[in-house]
Amino acid sequence: MTEPFDAVSVIRTKRDAGRIPDDQVDWVIDAYTRGAVADEQMSALAMAILLNGMEPDELSRWTNAMIASGDRLDLSGVARPTTDKHSTGGVGDKITLPLAPLVASLGAAVPQLSGRGLGHTGGTLDKLESIPGWRANVSNADFIRQLNEIGAVVCAAGDGLAPADKKLYALRDVTGTVEAIPLIASSIMSKKIAEGASALVLDVKVGTGAFMKTRADARELAETMVALGTAAGTHTVALLTDMNTPLGLSAGNALEVAEAVQVLAGGGPSDIIELTVALALEMLAGVGITDVDPAEALRDGRAMDTWRRMIAAQGGEPDAALPRAAEQHIVTAPSSGVLTRLDAYAVGVAAWRLGAGRARKEDPVSPGAGVVLLAKPGDTVRQGQPLLELHADDPGRFDRALQALEGGYDIDGSDVAGSDIAGSDIDGSDVDGGTAFQPSPLVLDRVTA
Amino acid sequence: MTEPFDAVSVIRTKRDAGRIPDDQVDWVIDAYTRGAVADEQMSALAMAILLNGMEPDELSRWTNAMIASGDRLDLSGVARPTTDKHSTGGVGDKITLPLAPLVASLGAAVPQLSGRGLGHTGGTLDKLESIPGWRANVSNADFIRQLNEIGAVVCAAGDGLAPADKKLYALRDVTGTVEAIPLIASSIMSKKIAEGASALVLDVKVGTGAFMKTRADARELAETMVALGTAAGTHTVALLTDMNTPLGLSAGNALEVAEAVQVLAGGGPSDIIELTVALALEMLAGVGITDVDPAEALRDGRAMDTWRRMIAAQGGEPDAALPRAAEQHIVTAPSSGVLTRLDAYAVGVAAWRLGAGRARKEDPVSPGAGVVLLAKPGDTVRQGQPLLELHADDPGRFDRALQALEGGYDIDGSDVAGSDIAGSDIDGSDVDGGTAFQPSPLVLDRVTA
Numbered sequence: 001m002t003e004p005f006d007a008v009s010v011i012r013t014k015r016d017a018g019r020i021p022d023d024q025v026d027w028v029i030d031a032y033t034r035g036a037v038a039d040e041q042m043s044a045l046a047m048a049i050l051l052n053g054m055e056p057d058e059l060s061r062w063t064n065a066m067i068a069s070g071d072r073l074d075l076s077g078v079a080r081p082t083t084d085k086h087s088t089g090g091v092g093d094k095i096t097l098p099l100a101p102l103v104a105s106l107g108a109a110v111p112q113l114s115g116r117g118l119g120h121t122g123g124t125l126d127k128l129e130s131i132p133g134w135r136a137n138v139s140n141a142d143f144i145r146q147l148n149e150i151g152a153v154v155c156a157a158g159d160g161l162a163p164a165d166k167k168l169y170a171l172r173d174v175t176g177t178v179e180a181i182p183l184i185a186s187s188i189m190s191k192k193i194a195e196g197a198s199a200l201v202l203d204v205k206v207g208t209g210a211f212m213k214t215r216a217d218a219r220e221l222a223e224t225m226v227a228l229g230t231a232a233g234t235h236t237v238a239l240l241t242d243m244n245t246p247l248g249l250s251a252g253n254a255l256e257v258a259e260a261v262q263v264l265a266g267g268g269p270s271d272i273i274e275l276t277v278a279l280a281l282e283m284l285a286g287v288g289i290t291d292v293d294p295a296e297a298l299r300d301g302r303a304m305d306t307w308r309r310m311i312a313a314q315g316g317e318p319d320a321a322l323p324r325a326a327e328q329h330i331v332t333a334p335s336s337g338v339l340t341r342l343d344a345y346a347v348g349v350a351a352w353r354l355g356a357g358r359a360r361k362e363d364p365v366s367p368g369a370g371v372v373l374l375a376k377p378g379d380t381v382r383q384g385q386p387l388l389e390l391h392a393d394d395p396g397r398f399d400r401a402l403q404a405l406e407g408g409y410d411i412d413g414s415d416v417a418g419s420d421i422a423g424s425d426i427d428g429s430d431v432d433g434g435t436a437f438q439p440s441p442l443v444l445d446r447v448t449a
Numbered sequence: 450m451t452e453p454f455d456a457v458s459v460i461r462t463k464r465d466a467g468r469i470p471d472d473q474v475d476w477v478i479d480a481y482t483r484g485a486v487a488d489e490q491m492s493a494l495a496m497a498i499l500l501n502g503m504e505p506d507e508l509s510r511w512t513n514a515m516i517a518s519g520d521r522l523d524l525s526g527v528a529r530p531t532t533d534k535h536s537t538g539g540v541g542d543k544i545t546l547p548l549a550p551l552v553a554s555l556g557a558a559v560p561q562l563s564g565r566g567l568g569h570t571g572g573t574l575d576k577l578e579s580i581p582g583w584r585a586n587v588s589n590a591d592f593i594r595q596l597n598e599i600g601a602v603v604c605a606a607g608d609g610l611a612p613a614d615k616k617l618y619a620l621r622d623v624t625g626t627v628e629a630i631p632l633i634a635s636s637i638m639s640k641k642i643a644e645g646a647s648a649l650v651l652d653v654k655v656g657t658g659a660f661m662k663t664r665a666d667a668r669e670l671a672e673t674m675v676a677l678g679t680a681a682g683t684h685t686v687a688l689l690t691d692m693n694t695p696l697g698l699s700a701g702n703a704l705e706v707a708e709a710v711q712v713l714a715g716g717g718p719s720d721i722i723e724l725t726v727a728l729a730l731e732m733l734a735g736v737g738i739t740d741v742d743p744a745e746a747l748r749d750g751r752a753m754d755t756w757r758r759m760i761a762a763q764g765g766e767p768d769a770a771l772p773r774a775a776e777q778h779i780v781t782a783p784s785s786g787v788l789t790r791l792d793a794y795a796v797g798v799a800a801w802r803l804g805a806g807r808a809r810k811e812d813p814v815s816p817g818a819g820v821v822l823l824a825k826p827g828d829t830v831r832q833g834q835p836l837l838e839l840h841a842d843d844p845g846r847f848d849r850a851l852q853a854l855e856g857g858y859d860i861d862g863s864d865v866a867g868s869d870i871a872g873s874d875i876d877g878s879d880v881d882g883g884t885a886f887q888p889s890p891l892v893l894d895r896v897t898a
Binding site: 008009011012015042044046052176177 | 488492625
């Protein structure tokens with residue numbers, strides 16, 4: 001096959017900070033997917049994009065070309081309005097678990113294609129797989145049926161969606177080109193747009209435990225993704241949310257499922273409730289459902305009913321005992337005072353080292369491993385009081401997890417109380433993520449088209 | 450084997466405009482040569498270097514690591530002082546042919562490892578291979594013997610010198626990362642330093658027919674290479690020379706050999722004489738030989754004697770008829786006036802298309818093909834007068850060569866004479882490339898440590 005363009009000239013255009021013409025954008029993505037553009041050419045292009053950026057319409061074309069490299073999900077058989085959520089990844093981020101059934105219980109359909117975890121952030125599928133019997137793989141027919149009958153599916157994405165992104169992501173991972181906002185945005189949005197929901201809410205994490213460490217970067221990523229979604233005709237909103245502190249009181253697979261179930265039972269940590277409700281309001285508003293009270297649907301059992309049906313539809317046993325790691329180790333407070341900081345990244349790495357996460361895609365995860373937080377920032381602790389509970393199948397893992405936690409928290413022993421970082425006194429029902437957005441210590445900002 | 454470093458972290462350092470630590474520079478070059486750093490990783494690093502640059506000492510370390518990837522030539526068995534020349538490549542640049550025997554005739558040894566041409570610039574080996582019987586490959590023992598007995602060897606570089614550069618150059622060629630001054634400088638200098646001569650003169654071309662189009666870029670490259678050579682203990686000087694107009698009156702293989710022989714016979718075009726003498730003075734001064742008159746050695750036959758011995762030592766027949774292409778085509782002046790411009794790049798591409806050059810390393814070249822210039826800038830021409838003579842084995846090649854020449858020259862029909870761009874009235878013997886450098890239209894500048 002004679003190629004209409006030449007990879008070197010495309011690379012040179014971006015190297016020299018130019019805009020890649022539309023037809024060359026289409027070609028380079030297609031040719032890379034086919035193997036006619038080599039890995040070493042695409043990695044040079046990715047580095048040039050990282051350093052020289054992309055124009056908004058150029059990036060939109062790039063994203064569309066990634067979508068065109070594969071299939072689009074056909075949700076035309078779903079009678080309910082479809083709405084989706086994506087989180088850029090954090091520590092203790094089990095929000096999808098209560099959120100998907102909650103939104104489904106209020107009338108929308110949530111087609112949530114999720115991934116497995118890599119590194120210090122967990123993956124939603126890993127969490128759900130700690131439920132005995134639960135299967136991540138769902139056929140197309142079952143997917144549509146479950147969306148119509150129950151309203152929520154959380155399952156593995158097939159290989160057919162944006163294969164260019166899959167190939168490009170693996171390449172970026174080994175070539176130091178992950179941290180490029182246009183490439184991050186197009187990677188996420190190509191898959192999300194291909195999934196075909198009418199509305200999309202992005203939870204863009206910012207802080208030590210997040211991919212984006214600064215609010216400026218997080219905002220740029222959010223704005224870029226909202227623009228891409230909007231250009232593709234998907235109603236898209238982003239919330240910037242704090243990830244300096246783990247979400248909730250657990251990081252791990254079964255540990256996070258248990259916490260999600262508490263929230264679905266009307267209890268659970270206030271930050272999980274706040275964020276779940278804020279995202280639910282956005283997801284629902286995106287498809288025109290505004291006269292609902294998600295906090296109430298958590299309290300009155302509607303969300304829990306949907307959760308049980310959703311889990312059972314994929315073979316899971318909602319009432320089965322969750323796996324528990326064989327060994328526990330308690331970390332106690334070294335002094336008395338106010339816990340002013342409990343670092344999300346430190347807890348994430350500790351949970352990972354305990355077995356909750358994986359270093360390579362092929363690695364298994366331990367369903368029971370992880371970290372339980374016995375205090376959150378703002379809490380007053382006494383010397384010797386348990387702060388953290390580490391869970392592992394193999395006690396040999398505690399040492400390296402403890403190393404990860406060194407310097408990961410501060411206790412202020414002076415009389416001045418620390419600020420209430422976790423916002424544990426915020427009532428989720430006060431937060432309206434829709435028209436009248438009010439920032440909180442957890443939900444920092446809202447980005448719309 | 451466990452690697453002491455990680456390619457991604459090296460890439461990230463350069464991506465973020467940092468300095469790669471010495472041990473990581475050493476490692477990344479070695480690991481790339483071994484295949485432990487993948488092509489897609491090195492191309493991302495190359496793009497980051499292109500866009501973010503390198504510190505001088507970092508680049509020196511990088512160059513040393515490339516040298517350490519292979520062998521160094523051992524010239525300890527050569528009794529004469531060794532001095533070398535490198536040109537960054539131009540159109541009609543046959544200077545090595547008269548220069549090497551000229552410098553040898555004045556007491557130095559010239560170990561000139563050369564390459565074949567690619568694209569619009571010819572290669573010295575391709576030119577010499579048009580001499581019947583001449584062989585580019587010389588054994589190590591013959592190389593040293595010929596340097597001692599004759600004083601000059603022009604031959605193919607073995608695979609053992611800087612294999613990292615060979616691999617990296619091939620990668621840069623397909624990834625849009627050729628045009629990085631640190632990478633160009635380290636590529637050239639790693640080979641030249643590994644060749645082990647005591648002194649080195651760099652002929653850095655600037656102009657339309659050169660790799661460096663602007664004087665600023667050429668000067669930066671020259672300064673970078675001089676610094677690298679000096680840091681490695683090689684006496685290094687660079688001349689910046691004009692490459693807007695082809696050198697001499699021919700571009701092609703046998704055509705250029707014939708012109709070189711004219712110069713060695715005491716005649717030939719003045720620009721070839723000027724540059725040959727200027728470079729010879731620098732090469733000789735670099736090894737302390739200053740009381741010599743290269744122009745005289747061209748005129749009195751000393752250089753020619755060495756040329757004949759040098760060619761014969763490698764199997765060539767100095768008196769054999771040179772190959773001539775089967776077909777000629779004359780380009781005439783479309784109007785009368787002063788020829789004010791004859792573009793080096795246009796002539797180089799025309800010669801290439803006529804068969805003198807190759808598009809891929811594997812391609813053969815036609816020894817007889819090329820372009821003869823029947824007028825040079827500054828000359829007055831009459832309408833219909835022959836301007837260029839195209840030589841090709843296949844007359845089907847003339848059309849595309851003529852296309853390359855379209856717009857490649859200007860004739861000014863007004864009464865005002867054009868400036869004498871080629872400097873054809875400059876007497877080479879007036880130019881002293883040593884301590885009292887005087888710029889000319891051809892030799893623009895001189896860069897020393």
